[in-house]
Amino acid sequence: xxxxPDSGKTDADSISSVEQYLVKDPEQFALNLARMVxxxxxxxxxxxxPREKGEVRDSVSEPMADMVKTFSKLTEYWLSDPSRALExxxxxxxxxxxxxxxxxxxxGSGEQVEDTVQPERGDKRFxxxxxxxxxFFDFLKQTYxxxxxxxxxxxxxxxxxxxxxxxxASFYVKQVANAISPSNFILTNPELFRETVASNxxxxxxxxxMLAEDLEAGxxxxxxxQADNSQFEVGRNLxxxxxxxxxxxxxxxxIQYNPSTKKVLKRPLLICPPWINKFYILDLNPQKSFIxxxxxxxxxxxxxxxxxxxxxxxxxxxxxxIREGLQYxxxxxxxxxxxxxxxxxxxxxxxxxxxxxxxxxxxxxDERIKSVTFFTTQVxxxxxxxxxxxxxxxxxxxxxxxxxxxxxxxxxxxxxxxNMLRSGDLIWPYVVNNYMRGKDxxxxxxxxxxxxxxxxxxxxxxFYLRNCYLDNNLSQGRMELAGRTISLxxxxxxxxNLAARDDHIAPARSVFLGCQYFGGPVEYVMAGSGHIAGxxxxxxxxxxQHWTGAKPVGDFDEWVANATENAGSWWxxxxxxxxxxxxxxxPARQPGERTPLLGEAPGxxxxxRV
Numbered sequence: 001x002x003x004x005p006d007s008g009k010t011d012a013d014s015i016s017s018v019e020q021y022l023v024k025d026p027e028q029f030a031l032n033l034a035r036m037v038x039x040x041x042x043x044x045x046x047x048x049x050p051r052e053k054g055e056v057r058d059s060v061s062e063p064m065a066d067m068v069k070t071f072s073k074l075t076e077y078w079l080s081d082p083s084r085a086l087e088x089x090x091x092x093x094x095x096x097x098x099x100x101x102x103x104x105x106x107x108g109s110g111e112q113v114e115d116t117v118q119p120e121r122g123d124k125r126f127x128x129x130x131x132x133x134x135x136f137f138d139f140l141k142q143t144y145x146x147x148x149x150x151x152x153x154x155x156x157x158x159x160x161x162x163x164x165x166x167x168x169a170s171f172y173v174k175q176v177a178n179a180i181s182p183s184n185f186i187l188t189n190p191e192l193f194r195e196t197v198a199s200n201x202x203x204x205x206x207x208x209x210m211l212a213e214d215l216e217a218g219x220x221x222x223x224x225x226q227a228d229n230s231q232f233e234v235g236r237n238l239x240x241x242x243x244x245x246x247x248x249x250x251x252x253x254x255i256q257y258n259p260s261t262k263k264v265l266k267r268p269l270l271i272c273p274p275w276i277n278k279f280y281i282l283d284l285n286p287q288k289s290f291i292x293x294x295x296x297x298x299x300x301x302x303x304x305x306x307x308x309x310x311x312x313x314x315x316x317x318x319x320x321x322i323r324e325g326l327q328y329x330x331x332x333x334x335x336x337x338x339x340x341x342x343x344x345x346x347x348x349x350x351x352x353x354x355x356x357x358x359x360x361x362x363x364x365x366d367e368r369i370k371s372v373t374f375f376t377t378q379v380x381x382x383x384x385x386x387x388x389x390x391x392x393x394x395x396x397x398x399x400x401x402x403x404x405x406x407x408x409x410x411x412x413x414x415x416x417x418x419n420m421l422r423s424g425d426l427i428w429p430y431v432v433n434n435y436m437r438g439k440d441x442x443x444x445x446x447x448x449x450x451x452x453x454x455x456x457x458x459x460x461x462x463f464y465l466r467n468c469y470l471d472n473n474l475s476q477g478r479m480e481l482a483g484r485t486i487s488l489x490x491x492x493x494x495x496x497n498l499a500a501r502d503d504h505i506a507p508a509r510s511v512f513l514g515c516q517y518f519g520g521p522v523e524y525v526m527a528g529s530g531h532i533a534g535x536x537x538x539x540x541x542x543x544x545q546h547w548t549g550a551k552p553v554g555d556f557d558e559w560v561a562n563a564t565e566n567a568g569s570w571w572x573x574x575x576x577x578x579x580x581x582x583x584x585x586x587p588a589r590q591p592g593e594r595t596p597l598l599g600e601a602p603g604x605x606x607x608x609r610v
């Protein structure tokens with residue numbers, strides 16, 4: 001463990017250390033507190049007004065009830081045996097005593113004292129020197145770390161919990177621990193405390209003003225800003241790869257991108273992105289754009305841009321998204337190019353839909369897709385990621401009730417769910433920065449995209465949660481679409497299945513397990529990093545790595561142990577794979593040669609904001 005900084009300070013040093021926490025101008029400080037209260041009133045009004053008008057109905061009680069129910073099962077294990085409960089309490093008390101003992105030793109002797117407990121590697125909350133230099137803040141930090149780790153241990157060592165309950169308990173413990181961190185409160189965070197004193201509370205006025213603005217922007221719900229949104233605009237400096245909208249249905253626009261080579265691959269490429277997010281994650285900027293890179297490699301690229309659904313789309317289910325999105329996209333590609341052989345890519349839930357569609361279309365005799373690539377896609381949900389925390393019969397039923405009135409799940413609800421998976425990175429740092437420090441977040445294209453949320457059509461979302469996360473029907477051959485029971489085993493075309501090592505949404509182990517259900521050859525590749533960075537990793541960045549290896553059968557850990565680690569992006573590896581099946585070329589195709597032009601890329605659907 002690391003030692004503390006030298007404690008041999010003079011009395012003058014101690015006085016100076018204390019002075020930084022003393023208000024210098026009480027009159028100005030009081031004035032700013034009054035201004036903060038005024039802004040707080042506006043925030044309260046922004047929250048209350050939509051509820052008074054019936055525009056917002058709170059559903060906080062349902063997730064809270066689930067958390068209480070989960071914790072009750074955990075508590076039942078520890079309290080059912082007095083000796084077990086005593087042992088747990090003794091461990092917590094011993095941890096507190098160690099912290100107290102080291103604090104007393106430090107204050108009494110001024111000697112260097114080892115930390116009783118250290119923050120985990122990469123924890124950025126306690127970087128300010130005062131967390132270790134000031135006895136008060138150090139005591140708060142260590143007491144918090146002891147408590148949060150003790151609570152996590154209670155979940156880990158509770159016997160008799162089913163895995164879903166354990167997963168939920170661990171998730172809820174982490175949420176509570178992140179929420180009560182002393183770094184989140186002005187009086188217990190030395191950096192916040194100093195800034196508040198130094199500015200005479202001006203930061204609190206700015207922060208409360210931002211809170212009121214974000215509540216108003218969220219129409220009564222908090223729309224947490226993670227980036228300076230004023231610096232970005234879709235079509236201006238995001239999603240700028242040149243192209244045209246060549247098709248439009250009720251649920252999707254089809255975009256064809258302009259070629260940048262004289263010759264292009266004969267087989268066009270159709271990309272099916274997730275509808276839970278917007279497609280321009282694959283076209284953030286010219287340096288990061290997979291779409292632009294694929295065009296440069298000679299692909300005629302088409303992308304499905306999903307509608308941001310509203311009340312009109314409540315009954316649009318998976319079959320509708322297949323017929324009016326994916327199959328409509330195939331028809332548009334065929335019309336635009338004259339080709340009836342296509343390479344297809346599906347990303348995340350877009351890949352899950354694509355897999356189901358392939359199984360259905362194969363039964364119906366539509367065999368236009370000749371190869372398929374999946375980006376971080378699950379088709380089996382046995383080892384599904386952290387989103388599974390939100391999925392059981394009670395929670396899905398509650399969600400369906402909330403969607404019934406409007407016909408969709410509001411985008412802010414889905415965005416909050418994703419943010420909660422990494423609340424220590426995606427929620428609390430911004431709560432502190434925005435509403436306590438009163439500072440605007442920095443411009444960041446990825447976080448702008450992350451906050452550009454979409455609504456979920458009720459029938460679509462319900463079908464997905466029940467058939468995939470809850471009942472695992474797709475991999476088990478029980479999913480019914482268009483009056484048919486579909487099977488992934490019917491998919492015999494070549495499959496390129498990309499996972500990401502640190503993915504918490506579609507874990508690499510889950511993607512690996514899904515490989516066994518396809519009926520044809522599968523190339524499994526594992527990229528470094530996570531769900532987004534593992535996919536959006538251009539070769540020019542020289543970042544991360546990817547693993548290739550034998551057929552994806554048997555034990556996942558064994559596959560990883562025997563896999564070959566390759567430096568950099570997986571994109572060139574995929575290009576070699578896809579051209580290995582058909583490298584024939586034709587003269588470049590221009591959008592509009594065989595189809596009407598409906599507008600410039602990136603189209604209109606992607607620009608509809610929640």
